[in-house]
Amino acid sequence: QKEVEQDPGPLSVPEGAIVSLNCTYSNSAFQYFMWYRQYSRKGPELLMYTYSSGNKEDGRFTAQVDKSSKYISLFIRDSQPSDSATYLCAMSETSNSGYALNFGKGTSLLVTP
Amino acid sequence: DAGVTQSPTHLIKTRGQQVTLRCSPKSGHDTVSWYQQALGQGPQFIFQYYEEEERQRGNFPDRFSGHQFPNYSSELNVNALLLGDSALYLCASSLVHSGELFFGEGSRLTVL
Numbered sequence: 001q002k003e004v005e006q007d008p009g010p011l012s013v014p015e016g017a018i019v020s021l022n023c024t025y026s027n028s029a030f031q032y033f034m035w036y037r038q039y040s041r042k043g044p045e046l047l048m049y050t051y052s053s054g055n056k057e058d059g060r061f062t063a064q065v066d067k068s069s070k071y072i073s074l075f076i077r078d079s080q081p082s083d084s085a086t087y088l089c090a091m092s093e094t095s096n097s098g099y100a101l102n103f104g105k106g107t108s109l110l111v112t113p
Numbered sequence: 114d115a116g117v118t119q120s121p122t123h124l125i126k127t128r129g130q131q132v133t134l135r136c137s138p139k140s141g142h143d144t145v146s147w148y149q150q151a152l153g154q155g156p157q158f159i160f161q162y163y164e165e166e167e168r169q170r171g172n173f174p175d176r177f178s179g180h181q182f183p184n185y186s187s188e189l190n191v192n193a194l195l196l197g198d199s200a201l202y203l204c205a206s207s208l209v210h211s212g213e214l215f216f217g218e219g220s221r222l223t224v225l
Contacts, residue, residue, distance in 0.1 A: 008153070032212045043117075043203055043216040044156070088155055092212055100146070100171055101214060103155030 003027050006089055006104025015113050019076040023089035023104045026070065030091040030102070033065050035074045038086045038106065047087075048074065079111045115140060117206050117217035125223045126194050134189040134220045138206030144168075145187040146214060147179060148203040156203055162187050163209050191222075199224045 006023045013019055021035075032051055036044035048063040050056045056063045062075040072091075076083055086106040118137045126132050138145050144163045148156035158171035162181035181187045185206075191198055201221050205214040 004155075006155075034212075034214075036216075041221075043218045046213060046215060049213050090155075094212070100158035100161070100169060101148075101156070103157075105153070105155050 004089065004091060004102050004104045006107055008105050008107060010108040010110055012110045012112060013079055015079060015081060015111055017079050017111075019079050019083070019109060019111075021074040021076075021087050021089075021107050021109070023072050023091075024070055025072075025091060025102075027091075027093070027102070028067075028070065029093045031094065032092045033063070033072050034090040034101070035061075035063055036088040036090060036103075037083075038088055040085075044088055081111050081113050084109055084111050117204055117215055119202075119204050119217040119220050121220055122218065123221045123223075125225060127225050128194055128196060130194050130224075131190065131192045132194060132222060134191075134202050134204075134222075136187045136189070136204030136206075136217060138185050138187070138204075139215050142206035142208055142215070143185055144207045144209045145181060145185065146205045146207070147187070147189045148205065148216075149173075150201040150203055150219070152200075159189070194224045196224050198222065 035048040038044045053067045060077045064073040088106045089104045090101040146161040147159040150156040160170040161168045165181045176192045178190045201219040203219045205216045207214045
């Protein structure tokens with residue numbers, strides 16, 4: 001079993017929809033949780049960075065972490081065609097970047113006009 | 114403010130050859146990590162450099178080696194290339210006590 005599980009999709013939604021992306025994990029030592037967006041043939045771009053459980057909002061994006069369930073989510077409101085990309089969840093055991101990020105496989109999202 | 118830059122962007126090698134990939138970190142960052150991303154997969158951690166030393170290493174063979182220079186830039190070397198080494202190689206930079214990693218666009222390696 002991989003430490004981080006993420007449904008690869010693809011997920012297709014109409015423009016303006018609310019998108020929900022999710023990851024589960026098995027390592028209870030993970031404390032820092034990130035979401036990256038990756039456009040085709042580009043490097044990952046950091047979207048959200050959160051610590052422990054709770055919610056964090058940034059514009060149209062909301063990240064949620066439920067450590068008791070080992071489950072994290074990213075919500076995108078008012079989705080736009082420019083949001084079409086692969087979304088990667090990542091997590092690490094400490095804030096010290098000496099610990100490697102553990103990534104999910106990524107979920108491919110397509111927002112249609 | 115330049116972000117993380119990597120070179121070359123694309124390259125093709127044959128089995129058994131050696132390759133060197135280069136990375137310049139984001140301005141002000143002192144730590145460089147390398148990741149391998151196979152097609153359809155998430156990035157896999159190779160190793161990290163800080164103060165010119167390898168600080169942590171993932172589950173990659175000794176054919177993968179690296180170096181960090183005094184200006185914080187870094188190189189990834191892969192010897193005796195295998196077909197399975199074909200992937201996007203990503204460099205990420207950060208501050209040593211921050212978990213926020215910023216990635217470059219990657220170097221796409223094809224091994225024939």
